Amino acid sequence: MPVLTISINHAGYVDKEQAISGMYFSIEKGELVGVIGPNGAGKSTMIKTILGLVDKMDGEVKFAKGTKYAYIPEHPTYYPELTLWEHIELVKAVNEMEDQNYEERAHDLLTLFRLEEAKHEFPSAHSKGMQQKLMIILAVLTKPQLYIVDEPFIGLDPKAIKDFLLLLENERKKGVAILMSTHVLDTAEKICDRFLLINNGNMIAKGTLTQLQQASIVDGSLMDCFYELMDQSS
Incomplete structure (x- = not known):
């Protein structure tokens, strides 16, 4: 099907x-x-x-x-008052995810896209490319x-x-x-x-x-x- x-x-x-x-x-x-x-x-x-x-x-x-399903938009959409990591925590809460490995997977993705050192910074402080990486990470974390x-x-x-x-x-x-x-x-x-x-x-x-x-x-x-x-x- x-x-x-x-x-x-x-x-x-x-x-x-x-x-x-x-x-x-x-x-x-x-x-x-x-x-x-x-x-x-x-x-x-x-x-x-x-x-x-x-x-x-x-x-x-x-x-x-x-x-x-997960949607990755052409133009990154984020909350300017939240850091990258707070976005990751928000996605977990909204989707009511009980994944025990969630934080480990999040850190792996941040490392993959070279955002680990910026995880406590605001998306608006970075380029569109880095914001787009955040959109990808958030989508993958939902396991669609x-x-x-x-x-x-x-x-x-x-x-x-x-x-x-x-x-x-x-x-x-x-x-x-x-x-x-x-x-x-x-x-x-x-x-x-x-x-x-x-x-x-x-x-x-x-x-x-x-x-x-x-x-x-x-x-x-x-x-x-x-x-x-x-x-x-x-």
């Missing part, structure tokens, strides 16, 4: 009721599905629809029974069965990107599913099992790289397929 099944006929906001339409797909355990498309294509709107954050939606967003990730690489340094990708790979080995929106096509090509290509609020192609190559009649990279399919949809 899929972890997440999406059947969005159309969805949008008060001023634009049909910002996106025709979004039909599912995600299996351990699968990483990449959402790609130009700025303003509707990627973030689709993610907000899944999260229940749009004004109007005709369709269905169905999570498998008991599925816990599904990650919904919106442009995670923006602001991250190369070492942090590598560490994040290794972390995602380890999560996938546990059966965790990932839906990830990204503009970094060369990285997406290496790590994603399938792709959803969105343009002008519509899904214009979906499938594996081989399937996109067949659809675009281009025997090339994900970027080559992306540009060809975009031209076909214009």
Whole structure:
């Protein structure tokens, strides 16, 4: 049974009721599905629809029974009056987690992303990249069965990107599913099992790289397929 099944006929906001339409797909355990498309294509709107954050939606967003998901936003969201460690404690309290190894896992993640020495500092005192690392850490600590990730690489340094990708790979080995929106096509090509290509609020192609190559009649990279399919949809 899929972890997440999406059947969005159309969805949008008060001023634009049909910002996106025709979004039909599912995600299996351990699968990483990449959402790609130009700025303003509707990627973030689709993610907000899944999260229940749009004004109007005709369709269905169905999570498998008991599925816990974690959202990693493009723009870090935090409480300016709380330190990094206080955010970690808050997540434990809000999720009523009784994990005896919670603090050990938190320290391991802080060390991985080189934030251990800054754990008692405020996020606002650091760069967006460091704030984004905090978002990743908080998401991982909740032990979700599904990650919904919106442009995670923006602001991250190369070492942090590598560490994040290794972390995602380890999560996938546990059966965790990932839906990830990204503009970094060369990285997406290496790590994603399938792709959803969105343009002008519509899904214009979906499938594996081989399937996109067949659809675009281009025997090339994900970027080559992306540009060809975009031209076909214009």
